Amino acid sequence: MTAFNGVESAIRQGLSILGSHLTNMRKLAESCEAIAATTKKLQKTAIVADYLKSRTTDEAAVSTVFLSGRPFPAWEETTMQVGGSLLWRVVAGLSGKDESTLTTAYRKHGDLGAVTADVLQERFGQGLRILEVADAFRQIAAARGPAAKTALVRDLLSRATPLEAKYIVKIITGDLRIGVKESLVEEAIAKACGGTLADVQRANMLLGDIGESLRLAVEGKLATAKTRMFHPLGFMLASPIESAEEGLSYFAEAAVEDKYDGIRAQAHLSDGEVRFFSRTRDEITSSFPDLPDALAGLPQDAIFDGEIVAWEYPQNLVQTQEVVDEFFTEAGESRAGKLGRARPFSVLQQRLGRKKVSDKILQEIPVAYLVFDVLYAGGELLIDRPLQERARILYELLATERKVIHHRDALRLRSGQAPAQRNIGTQRKLTFGNEEEISAHSIIRAPIFRAASPEELEELFTAAQARGNEGLMIKDLSSPYTPGKRGKSWLKMKRELATLDVVVTAVEFGHGKRVSVLSDYTFGVWDGDRLVNIGKAYSGLTDAEIAEMTQWFLQHTIEDQGFRRTVEPKIVLEVAFNNMMQSDRHDSGYALRFPRIVRLRPDKSAEDADTIERAREIFEKQNGKA
DNA sequence: GTGCGTCAGGCCC
DNA sequence: TTCAGACACATTCGG
DNA sequence: CCGAATGTGTCTGAAGGGCCTGACGCAC
Numbered sequence: 001m002t003a004f005n006g007v008e009s010a011i012r013q014g015l016s017i018l019g020s021h022l023t024n025m026r027k028l029a030e031s032c033e034a035i036a037a038t039t040k041k042l043q044k045t046a047i048v049a050d051y052l053k054s055r056t057t058d059e060a061a062v063s064t065v066f067l068s069g070r071p072f073p074a075w076e077e078t079t080m081q082v083g084g085s086l087l088w089r090v091v092a093g094l095s096g097k098d099e100s101t102l103t104t105a106y107r108k109h110g111d112l113g114a115v116t117a118d119v120l121q122e123r124f125g126q127g128l129r130i131l132e133v134a135d136a137f138r139q140i141a142a143a144r145g146p147a148a149k150t151a152l153v154r155d156l157l158s159r160a161t162p163l164e165a166k167y168i169v170k171i172i173t174g175d176l177r178i179g180v181k182e183s184l185v186e187e188a189i190a191k192a193c194g195g196t197l198a199d200v201q202r203a204n205m206l207l208g209d210i211g212e213s214l215r216l217a218v219e220g221k222l223a224t225a226k227t228r229m230f231h232p233l234g235f236m237l238a239s240p241i242e243s244a245e246e247g248l249s250y251f252a253e254a255a256v257e258d259k260y261d262g263i264r265a266q267a268h269l270s271d272g273e274v275r276f277f278s279r280t281r282d283e284i285t286s287s288f289p290d291l292p293d294a295l296a297g298l299p300q301d302a303i304f305d306g307e308i309v310a311w312e313y314p315q316n317l318v319q320t321q322e323v324v325d326e327f328f329t330e331a332g333e334s335r336a337g338k339l340g341r342a343r344p345f346s347v348l349q350q351r352l353g354r355k356k357v358s359d360k361i362l363q364e365i366p367v368a369y370l371v372f373d374v375l376y377a378g379g380e381l382l383i384d385r386p387l388q389e390r391a392r393i394l395y396e397l398l399a400t401e402r403k404v405i406h407h408r409d410a411l412r413l414r415s416g417q418a419p420a421q422r423n424i425g426t427q428r429k430l431t432f433g434n435e436e437e438i439s440a441h442s443i444i445r446a447p448i449f450r451a452a453s454p455e456e457l458e459e460l461f462t463a464a465q466a467r468g469n470e471g472l473m474i475k476d477l478s479s480p481y482t483p484g485k486r487g488k489s490w491l492k493m494k495r496e497l498a499t500l501d502v503v504v505t506a507v508e509f510g511h512g513k514r515v516s517v518l519s520d521y522t523f524g525v526w527d528g529d530r531l532v533n534i535g536k537a538y539s540g541l542t543d544a545e546i547a548e549m550t551q552w553f554l555q556h557t558i559e560d561q562g563f564r565r566t567v568e569p570k571i572v573l574e575v576a577f578n579n580m581m582q583s584d585r586h587d588s589g590y591a592l593r594f595p596r597i598v599r600l601r602p603d604k605s606a607e608d609a610d611t612i613e614r615a616r617e618i619f620e621k622q623n624g625k626a
Numbered sequence: 627g628t629g630c631g632t633c634a635g636g637c638c639c
Numbered sequence: 640t641t642c643a644g645a646c647a648c649a650t651t652c653g654g
Numbered sequence: 655c656c657g658a659a660t661g662t663g664t665c666t667g668a669a670g671g672g673c674c675t676g677a678c679g680c681a682c
Binding site: 353 | 633634635636637638639
Binding site: 041081144145146147175177179180181183184287346349350351352353354355485486487488510511512513514519520535536537538539577581583585591592593594595596 | 663664665666667668669670671672673674675676677678
């Protein structure tokens with residue numbers, strides 16, 4: 001037996017060595033292992049750069065896509081539609097292992113890729129070339145239905161060595177977890193191909209395609225990268241702040257907008273064609289067929305940044321002229337109310353992800369695009385201009401074209417069938433010069449205020465909340481637009497909802513680096529003398545606290561269900577959340593949006609925790625407000 | 627064959 | 640979306 | 655004055671809840 005294993009192992013080794021000359025997916029996998037083994041960023045960069053240098057341009061281009069963690073394939077519109085569940089079945093089938101063996105391996109490693117390598121040790125494919133893998137991914141994406149996809153995934157993994165299979169699985173699930181993301185790949189490209197980091201970053205920002213950026217770097221043509229319409233740029237992000245004082249501590253001149261609870265969207269328009277992109281740069285136009293027309297009339301190509309929001313149009317619309325012509329209003333004065341107001345995110349969610357939108361939905365859930373920035377117009381990229389200038393350009397663009405916008409919108413609304421809308425339609429007869437009736441604005445330039453003191457900011461904040469919005473965006477008027485970056489030029493100030501004291505009823509092991517600790521807590525509140533679950537939380541505790549809690553929960557388990565354990569209801573947590581929803585996910589009938597643990601409450605015993613009545617109170621208060 | 631419920635995948639916050 | 644943790648780099652402190 | 659300590663900016667990883675889509679199984 002031992003002798004046989006030795007022979008088999010020797011053959012395997014021989015094949016592997018031979019394979020390393022014939023295949024190169026192996027090389028990528030080995031580089032990933034080395035990257036995962038170090039925590040030093042510079043070292044990771046060096047490994048990636050060395051790897052890229054050792055590949056042909058085609059191979060390097062595909063590799064950058066794999067390494068950057070962007071959903072593959074970044075340059076196509078389809079997604080693979082292969083997730084953990086399908087992979088789990090394929091891996092089980094290929095290895096011939098039963099599920100409990102896989103589960104044991106999963107406990108040990110915490111990620112499916114590592115499990116794959118582990119259980120496939122007994123088998124060995126001949127190894128793959130990296131372009132072969134990319135090709136297989138395309139085929140999987142093109143295949144219709146899980147059955148067809150499963151067969152292709154199975155075939156691909158059966159030809160891979162265990163180590164290759166590990167990283168193929170990780171790439172498919174879009175989660176390499178080796179501490180490399182797009183920005184680090186940019187650094188590696190600069191290092192490997194020449195060109196400054198800034199040039200690589202700029203080219204990649206404009207192209208939105210890391211593989212293409214690498215090709216330009218190889219050819220020394222980074223400077224030729226240009227803005228491409230319908231290839232979305234990254235989104236500029238905001239940092240959270242704690243107080244009004246902090247909101248004015250980073251810059252002198254602050255522009256202030258309401259923070260709307262919708263979905264962030266970049267609009268591209270060119271030659272009358274309009275398309276919208278989400279924060280992950282996916283196209284979302286199909287869910288909002290009522291928006292493009294309103295923008296299509298603009299005479300020039302443009303790229304806007306804004307928020308799509310479920311919108312409640314006002315009963316009595318004010319004269320358009322009055323609203324649009326006002327650039328800065330008196331601090332605290334709300335112009336937004338005259339345009340209508342945002343409805344809760346949960347309403348908008350029903351339109352999200354729709355491929356087709358029925359007339360009924362269009363009527364019941366009208367939306368508005370609140371534009372707050374312009375990134376490109378008049379053939380010029382505007383991101384390096386200060387916000388003050390961009391705001392002015394935006395104002396001029398939308399002000400000039402309002403006739404077209406409203407004319408088209410009026411046509412859309414008049415064809416509506418829902419009785420409520422018909423009523424509103426007749427109530428809203430307004431004329432714009434000798435043009436058509438104005439019925440609604442589905443494109444709205446987000447009102448901008450100004451704040452010079454914390455007191456003014458507080459006032460604006462209160463007003464924003466009164467309008468049912470989340471809070472404020474506070475922006476540095478002199479700042480450029482930095483795509484994909486989260487800096488201190490844009491700040492967000494959100495309302496703080498009351499917190500709940502809850503009792504932990506069940507715990508789960510985590511994933512990845514939290515695989516061996518109980519990091520995931522299900523908790524409840526009292527309904528009479530019974531605990532009813534209201535949510536789960538995972539973040540907020542430090543690693544040390546999680547480790548401590550793990551020990552306690554292991555010793556106070558009521559029932560060990562493997563991955564999950566019900567525990568003695570003794571531990572009290574204070575949890576915060578952004579929102580409370582009605583839901584049948586948990587037996588309390590409520591669920592929390594973005595729950596997080598504020599702190600442990602060792603000073604409280606389970607009996608002191610909050611009740612379902614208090615939860616209901618918070619829910620009603622929040623709804624009354626919105 | 628049609629219609630309904632279930633479930634995984636993907637993506638929004 | 641949220642938070643904690645880690646690294647790279649800048650700034651300040653103490654001998 | 656210089657190396658160590660401290661602070662800041664930025665990135666990474668882990669994870670909740672809800673909704674839509676498209677396959678697929680099942681009942682009729």
